[in-house]
Amino acid sequence: MTRxxxxxxxxxxxxxxxxxxxxxxxxxxxxxxxxxxQRQIQTRKYETTDEAxxxxxxxxxxxxxxxxxxxxxxxxxxxVSSKKRSAVNVGQQVTSIALAILVGTDMRTDKExxxxxxVITRPTGEKGQYIAVRVTFQRIVWNDKGQISRxxxxxxxxxxxxxxxxxxxxxxxxAQEL
Amino acid sequence: MKESYRNKTVLILNIVTLLVIGxxxxxxxxxxxxxxxxxxxxxxxxxxxxxxxxxxxxTVMATxxxxxxxxxxxxxxxxxxxxxxxxxxxxxxxxxxRPRGExxxxxxxxxxxxxxxxxxxxxxxxxxxxxxxxxxLTAQQVD
Numbered sequence: 452m453t454r455x456x457x458x459x460x461x462x463x464x465x466x467x468x469x470x471x472x473x474x475x476x477x478x479x480x481x482x483x484x485x486x487x488x489q490r491q492i493q494t495r496k497y498e499t500t501d502e503a504x505x506x507x508x509x510x511x512x513x514x515x516x517x518x519x520x521x522x523x524x525x526x527x528x529x530x531v532s533s534k535k536r537s538a539v540n541v542g543q544q545v546t547s548i549a550l551a552i553l554v555g556t557d558m559r560t561d562k563e564x565x566x567x568x569x570v571i572t573r574p575t576g577e578k579g580q581y582i583a584v585r586v587t588f589q590r591i592v593w594n595d596k597g598q599i600s601r602x603x604x605x606x607x608x609x610x611x612x613x614x615x616x617x618x619x620x621x622x623x624x625x626a627q628e629l
Numbered sequence: 630m631k632e633s634y635r636n637k638t639v640l641i642l643n644i645v646t647l648l649v650i651g652x653x654x655x656x657x658x659x660x661x662x663x664x665x666x667x668x669x670x671x672x673x674x675x676x677x678x679x680x681x682x683x684x685x686x687x688t689v690m691a692t693x694x695x696x697x698x699x700x701x702x703x704x705x706x707x708x709x710x711x712x713x714x715x716x717x718x719x720x721x722x723x724x725x726x727r728p729r730g731e732x733x734x735x736x737x738x739x740x741x742x743x744x745x746x747x748x749x750x751x752x753x754x755x756x757x758x759x760x761x762x763x764x765x766l767t768a769q770q771v772d
Contacts, residue, residue: 526683
């Protein structure tokens with residue numbers, strides 16, 4: 452007898468979830484302690500007033516790293532770029548095969564990813580004698596069924612360290628007109 | 630016989646529930662006109678005592694980066710910036726800057742969280758409080 456209300460309740464809850472009660476997380480638009488830390492990791496200052504030169508060095512570097520420029524606005528110091536790459540991970544593939552053999556389950560594995568990068572430059576310092584460069588990365592990963600398995604901002608400080616090492620080189624190379 | 634009757638009832642109850650919850654057709658979402666235009670504007674807009682549009686746009690972008698967004702595109706002439714934040718969810722925001730009278734700029738932000746527009750005042754309040762710190766100017770409520 453109790454089967455009927457249970458069935459209805461279950462499908463009702465399912466429906467409610469589907470029609471969506473998802474709301475924006477409280478901290479989505481608030482500054483945290485991490486924000487300042489991230490800003491420091493993602494920013495470098497260069498002693499020059501030539502913003503266009505720095506921006507063009509950034510564009511060159513993005514090309515070095517295989518990014519395609521999607522959008523830019525020199526007047527505001529903006530370059531937006533992206534690239535698509537494979538997201539196949541050997542460890543994940545091995546786990547998936549092992550699970551399929553042992554338990555017979557079909558685990559999804561990552562297949563491809565879209566990586567986005569934006570570079571923003573702006574004059575800073577008392578007399579605007581520096582150009583600050585801030586770069587941010589994010590990516591979307593799809594699995595072998597074409598579903599999104601991951602959406603994230605990339606926060607590993609090593610990525611940014613390497614980016615700015617390369618940017619210094621790029622600025623030098625363009626100064627030498629190479 | 631009884632079983633199939635039950636299943637049918639469950640199905641009908643569910644369809645009724647769906648009709649009650651989702652009364653908007655999918656086409657109506659094009660214009661999203663269920664909330665008041667005036668109210669939405671006042672939630673999404675603040676005025677700042679400056680006329681430097683370019684600097685304001687740069688500050689908006691810096692604030693968005695602080696909040697974990699990656700800029701999608703920017704247009705100095707039109708005065709718009711769009712950005713996306715990915716953090717398990719996706720949050721997209723467009724900020725426009727336009728003059729208001731001789732001494733002020735109006736900054737308006739509109740956001741969408743996943744598939745839904747953000748109409749709750751609090752997230753916008755959070756955004757403008759972060760922006761006014763970076764602008765060194767007070768975000769003034771506009772009526």
